Amino acid sequence: MARGNARSRSRKGSSSRGARGASKTAPVKKARGIKGIDNPLSESVLVSVSDKLGIPVSQISHVVETIGEVAQEASDTDEIVKEYKADKSALIQILLEIQRQSRWLPQDVLMSVCEKLGIPLSRAYRIATFYKAFSLIPQGRHHLSVCMGTACHVRGAPRLLDRVIDAIDIKPGETSPDEKFTLETVNCLGCCALGPVIVLDGDYHSNPSPKELEKLVTACD
Template sequence: MVQELAEVDEIIAKYGGDKSAIIQVLLDIQREHRWLSKGVLKEVSQKLEVPLSQIYHLATFYKAFGLIPKGRHSVLVCLGTACQVRGAPRLLDKVIETLKIRPSETSADMRFSLDTVNCLGCCALGPVLVVDEEYHGKPSTKEIQEITTARE
């Protein structure tokens, strides 16, 4: 926890302790630690002199933030209209079968977190699977297994 708080302090210092950079501070912490722990939120509150309730409000309002630990690898399946029409439900079923977790879950080994999104803005590729910000259009079951196996 001490190292984690030291890293948080470095991120805050990067923005000069400026309260107006709070969302960017939280995004950087989220990117580094994959979640926002209670201890981290308290540290941000104290260092930026922002009420903890306001920080919780931001952390729970924006989908980019998570208050529970996430896996090392992020897996997203688009369920937007175009992807739905092109087979997103079948893609999601294949991903669930491969990873052995459901949307909003993280694998027991903390390797993968699976989530769904409403639209990724790349409808022509649909259905779309995103693994660690890498986009894959119309992946087959074999490709899903290869993509996930290649990550640790």
């Protein structure tokens, strides 16, 4: 089954949600699938709508952009649910796919999935809170995992974790307030020869010293 990897469309980061408030003056992005905003609106259209409604242009662009994002998200969700034939027993697989693309599970998305599958929202929440793979809050731009597997533990993983906590000032399971880092602990990455090991955005680092950690952290934007 090619389900898990059939889709290679680039994933949307959580920042697209967080950025809504900040990008009021940004040019209007193409919003797919909503009648009337299929194409970027021209400056003159915006000005004319602004005149008629007595609302500043920037606010209109923001509304259009938000509608576009929400529509995109809804159509992404639609597509994922469709891919699994709206099968209730594929709920975990559907949520994994959404988590992979958005890096978290927004409430409105969960509601829409449950509606489509005809199941209560509580079931999605039960799964989302039971499994480690899911997050109900947006994740940071940089993902740092510290392996706490047995092999790493006996080689000093707890001390390495302390150093990492010192370096980025958040605890495991937390995301920094500026959404820069998310720190998590994992139970074995299977590269025990490197232990104790951390993974920063997919790159493995064997037992970095405080100095090396500082370097790695400052290199992240």
